[in-house]
Amino acid sequence: MFDLTLPSVDLAPLLVGGLLTDRGVTVQLTEVEAYAGSEDPAAHAWAGPRPRTKDLFGPPGTLYCYLSHGLHICGNVVCGVPGRGSAVLFRAGRVVAGMELVRERRPGVADAALARGPGNLGRALGWTLADSGRMFAADGPTLEPGEPSRPVSSGPRVGVSVAHGRPWRFWADGDPTVSGYRRSPRIVPGRHDW
Template sequence: MSAWPDLLGPAEAVAPRLLGAVISHGPVAVRITEVEAYAGSRDPGSHAARGPTPRAAVMFGPAGHLYCYVSYGMHTCANVVVGHDGEAAGVLLRAGEVVAGHDVARERRPGVAESQLARGPGLLCRALGISVDLRGTDLAEGPVRLELPATPVADVVSGPRVGLRLAAQRPWRFWIADDPTVSDYRRHPKASDGRP
């Protein structure tokens, strides 16, 4: 039996359930306000679309683990692995509100407004101090921890994912309506609207 029954299911169904969840690492905790779903072999935008490469192997399960990667050679991004063992799926943590460890988060993100401390996937990881070395971490046992919300967030909006070239129009980005910590939408200049 999974330690994370709420994370078992298709990525696009599980993703909205992570809104309002709190992820913590050391003294910093962030309430998640924006996520994106990635569905492995069903999704050409996923790192796991071509199978379990060394980088993406953790996406194949079990649910409730951390999948980290480096974007543009400089930003660490974090995903929560979801779905059933053997079926790759993840939910990218795109943005959130710092709810604990404000002083530490400000040291890591000096000179930015409170709402900007964890606004964007790379900045969220920077605020939390998450590096790619934490790939595979069990989110139930730390050092990075995830606490799901007791009740689902009510005002959820969905739309296309940010910056993808393939399967760009899938409405698998989810965010809390009118939350100031949600990042801006940016369409990839070579985005394909086709659905392979």
């Protein structure tokens, strides 16, 4: 298990290569992003606790799931100081166990793409909004250390329109299961925006 009391920016690079398991499916993480809670304009926790984001403010080790674009379930592990809303978003991984189950959930998809992108990773694990609030523990989802498939690189987070100067996305560079970088169309040109 990881030390989930670490700040998200310190924990995130350690999670690359780590093994995320839930309900018989294991993915080796190849891409994650750190969000620094109430100190991070790009974080869901920035506006303070809301009905939708209440699980972000739970204890470290809480699974926070949110609905993205009305379709996709994305998952995070809450970490750091309790109540600050810090978390690491699981963006992509390689399926290493439960492959048959994942193929059923995502028919016709190439193996490398089964859990590529946060929404696809959530689908691979079968997550729904009801999974938000569960705890990482022996009887729930688990996170175990593992060796990254490639050297870990860092850069700006995908799709965020503010605080894009913070290189808080971490990935196994060159791994085919990593999602492509996508710049937010709403970043105002020329503005540094840390």
